[in-house]
Amino acid sequence: MSDIEKKLIKKAQKGQVDAFETLIINYEKKIYNLAYQMFHNEQDAYDISQEVFIKVYQSIDKFNFSSKFSTWLHRITVNTAIDEMRKRKNKQTESIDAMIELGESKVTKQYDNQEMTPEDLVLRKERNEDLIHLLNQLKAEHKTIIVLRDIKGFSYEEISQILNCSIGTVKSRLSRARAKLKDLYTNHNLNNLKDFVK
Incomplete structure (x- = not known):
């Protein structure tokens, strides 16, 4: 994790929206791609990504730097996707x-x-x-x-x-x-x- 990213995280933890937005911009494509790989549907991937970003915004103050920020984001993404899959019970839309x-x-x-x-x-x-x-x-x-x-x-x-x-x-x-x-x-x-x- 770079020093710049650490500073952005600390600012976001203090409520600075600009810092949070910069973090999200840096990771939004990776989060979207991971969600897309799990759902094979653009709208589902977008919805999961948005839900992940809301969860991150609500809990960024709990990030304690014990892991990479990207790992923490991936964990939230995977957990959010698994929760959604469980809700749907294999009713996902397939995309060729x-x-x-x-x-x-x-x-x-x-x-x-x-x-x-x-x-x-x-x-x-x-x-x-x-x-x-x-x-x-x-x-x-x-x-x-x-x-x-x-x-x-x-x-x-x-x-x-x-x-x-x-x-x-x-x-x-x-x-x-x-x-x-x-x-x-x-x-x-x-x-x-x-x-x-x-």
Whole structure:
């Protein structure tokens, strides 16, 4: 965390709205992208982001600098998203273009250095649709940990800070989530995801 960011946080904790707005501007895209990865819907990601910023505004005085500010924001985002998923009980709207637009999933990374033929684009789109379909069938906790590790690429340590649990717990939850995803994959016979679901 930079000295400038620390100063902004301290000013925001004292009620200076300009400092808070600057912090939000610095993180709004990352928060939106994380919410988007979890919901695959622009409006949902926007709504979650706004709810996160309200929660941050209401509780910024509780931030004690024991972790990175970004980690604290990610934790609030993940918890807000999980709460929303629980409310909906898997009634999220699916978006075909979710991972294609962000280009951050393992599924899309393998194509980065190749020219895409129209057939490749169709296969990639189908693959992403299938992956989103499977992810949306997982419990919120399983979906969250797969998004954080396998799609967003957070380290085990970062995930443990975001979810406020030990690295061992992260690894065991991830193992269970991947096993469940693999079961879903096997039951749906989706051969185009065999590289992602190992």
